[in-house]
Amino acid sequence: MSLNEKEKKILEIIRENPFIAQQELADDIGLSRSATANLISGLVKKDYLLGKAYVLTEEEPIICIGGANVDRRYLIKDTLIQGTSNNVHSRKNAGGVARNIAENLGRLEEKVKLFSVVGNDVESTIIEKHSEHFMNIKAVDKIEGCATGTFMEVIDSTGEMVLGLAEMDIFDKMTLEWINKHLSVLKRAKYMIIDLNCPKETIEFLSGFAIKYNIPITLLTVSVQKLANLPCFLGGINVLITKHNETEAHFDMTIETDEDLKEAVKKWLDKGLENVFISKGSTKMAFGNQKGEVSIFNYSSEQNDQYNWGMNEAFCAGLVHSYLQDKSIYESIGLGLTNAFHTSQSLYVVRPNLSKNQLQSEYNGYLSKEKFINK
Numbered sequence: 001m002s003l004n005e006k007e008k009k010i011l012e013i014i015r016e017n018p019f020i021a022q023q024e025l026a027d028d029i030g031l032s033r034s035a036t037a038n039l040i041s042g043l044v045k046k047d048y049l050l051g052k053a054y055v056l057t058e059e060e061p062i063i064c065i066g067g068a069n070v071d072r073r074y075l076i077k078d079t080l081i082q083g084t085s086n087n088v089h090s091r092k093n094a095g096g097v098a099r100n101i102a103e104n105l106g107r108l109e110e111k112v113k114l115f116s117v118v119g120n121d122v123e124s125t126i127i128e129k130h131s132e133h134f135m136n137i138k139a140v141d142k143i144e145g146c147a148t149g150t151f152m153e154v155i156d157s158t159g160e161m162v163l164g165l166a167e168m169d170i171f172d173k174m175t176l177e178w179i180n181k182h183l184s185v186l187k188r189a190k191y192m193i194i195d196l197n198c199p200k201e202t203i204e205f206l207s208g209f210a211i212k213y214n215i216p217i218t219l220l221t222v223s224v225q226k227l228a229n230l231p232c233f234l235g236g237i238n239v240l241i242t243k244h245n246e247t248e249a250h251f252d253m254t255i256e257t258d259e260d261l262k263e264a265v266k267k268w269l270d271k272g273l274e275n276v277f278i279s280k281g282s283t284k285m286a287f288g289n290q291k292g293e294v295s296i297f298n299y300s301s302e303q304n305d306q307y308n309w310g311m312n313e314a315f316c317a318g319l320v321h322s323y324l325q326d327k328s329i330y331e332s333i334g335l336g337l338t339n340a341f342h343t344s345q346s347l348y349v350v351r352p353n354l355s356k357n358q359l360q361s362e363y364n365g366y367l368s369k370e371k372f373i374n375k
Contacts, residue, residue, distance in 0.1 A: 003048070006031065007039055011048060047184040060188055061111040061136065062320065065179075065206065066098030066195030067171060067222065068116035068131070068140060069149030070123040071349060073309070080156050088154075094130040095151060095349055097195040097222050100310055104317030104339065106134025107354040110324070115139045115182060117173045123148035139182055146170040149197075159282075159308065166223070171197040176205055183209075191320055192217045196226040203229060207236040216323075220316060224249045235272035241316050242268075244280040258296045261286040265294050275329075277315070282308050282344045285315070285337060289329075297333065299341055310349035315340040318359065338363045 003011070009029050013020060020028075026036035043049045074088040094103075098116060105112045113136040118124035120142045127148065131137050149168040153161045179186075179202055186192070186206075192215050194203055203219070210217040218239040221227060227250055234240070244255045247264045255264055261278060265288035268276040278286040288294040318336035327335070339359055343351050 003046075007043060007048075010036070010039055010043065014049070047188075060190040061113040061185075062102075062105055062191045062193065062324075063113050063115060063186060063189040064098040064102040064105070064135075064193045065115040065174075065198060066193075066220075067096030067149060067168065067197035068094070068099040068114060068118060068127050069096040069151055069168060070126055071095030071309075072150065072152045073155060074153070075155045076157055076162075078157065080154075080162060091347065092126075093349060094127045096127075096149065097197065097220055097313055098193065099127065099131060100313035100350055101193055101195075101220075101317050102135040103131065103350045104314055104354065105321060107350070107356075108317060108321045108359065109356045110321060112136070113139060113185065115174075115179075117141050117143050117146075117170055117178070119146045119148040119170060120144055121148050123150060139185065141178070143170060143173050146173065153309075161308070168197065172199060174198050174202055176202055178202075179205065186215075187213055189213075189215050191215065191324065193220070193316065193320065194218070195220045196222045196229045198229060200229045200231060204231045204233070207231055207233070211236045218316060218320065220312060221246045233272070237273050239275045239277070239319070240268060240273050241277045241279075241312050243312065244278055247278055255280065258284075258286075261296060262288070262294045277319075279312055279315070279340075282311060282340075285333075285340075287333060297337055299337070308344065310343045310351075311340040314343035314350070321356075321359075335359060335363050 006029055010025065013025060013028055022036060023033050026033045029036065040049065071093055073091045077087045077089065080086055096116065099114055102112045102114045114131065118127060118140060124142060128137060128140070147167065147170060149170050151168070152165045154163040156162050174197070186209065192206065192210050194206055194217065196203070196219070207217060216238045217236065218241065219237050221242040224246055227246060244261065244264070247268070248255050251264065251267050253260070253264065255261055261280060261284065264278055265276050265286050269288055269290060275289045276287070280286070283299050285297045286295070287297065315336040318339035319332050322332035322335040339354065342362060
């Protein structure tokens with residue numbers, strides 16, 4: 001909604017002094033207190049202010065919609081022995097694909113808002129306390145009677161997952177009714193990132209919504225099982241980021257060679273997607289677009305193949321961060337790959353040393369060393 005000059009002046013004053021008294025505000029703009037109160041009430045209704053505290057709503061954030069859960073990882077110290085106990089190191093941290101991307105972006109100094117659902121329990125407190133430093137979590141709603149999502153995985157000595165368990169029924173609560181409560185904020189998004197923890201009809205609605213309001217949208221797959229939430233129409237999706245095993249399951253194919261990866265990219269593009277990225281473990285990333293470009297990026301041969309967790313989320317954040325700075329697609333891919341590579345070398349799903357300057361410095365170093373090979 002458009003604003004008149006008085007409304008614009010009020011917002012300008014509140015930005016400079018959010019604690020200004022209403023009478024002082026009225027004096028500054030040359031109106032009566034009652035007239036000023038009416039203007040403030042109008043700004044609240046237009047979603048420019050939140051209530052009487054003169055809290056400004058975020059303008060043009062990146063909005064991440066999907067999973068926020070607690071991750072538990074058990075790293076086997078020695079060789080896995082089936083049917084008996086194994087010595088492990090354990091880690092517990094805030095996770096979830098959408099949440100992880102939001103934290104990456106927050107560390108890169110982007111304004112980001114997370115949309116998700118949690119239970120009213122200890123796990124939700126873990127997520128809240130960690131996440132609030134990097135993102136706006138006002139749209140993370142607590143659902144009474146439901147458990148916060150949890151994910152557990154067992155990792156062998158090579159860094160591969162040998163067992164994964166997920167309890168995430170709560171994400172079925174991210175319904176159309178739920179998302180409709182947040183439409184005024186969604187309209188202000190400069191970019192939208194969605195993961196397949198969201199129900200199918202919610203993703204389909206958001207895709208149409210993004211087209212209507214000209215908001216770029218990236219979609220990430222999260223597991224083979226959650227492919228059931230993939231929209232029937234993918235033409236409104238600007239970017240799809242997925243994994244090779246999920247692609248194998250979706251198209252009932254086997255991906256072993258680079259040529260297989262390229263063929264898989266083309267299959268996704270045939271569904272109307274603008275840009276497609278398929279990761280293969282921690283060693284390769286395939287890319288293709290509607291211009292007919294199809295490429296394979298290899299991570300350095302120095303890669304230790306240690307930890308695959310968080311790589312696609314890190315790649316997505318680097319890609320979007322660079323895109324919003326009007327960088328070329330290949331520079332954006334490079335920044336995404338750089339972030340993913342360093343995330344794979346960390347025990348954390350979002351590496352704690354990530355910053356805007358750190359990522360740019362790492363990327364510049366990789367360019368000189370030709371770390372990534374484009375085939």
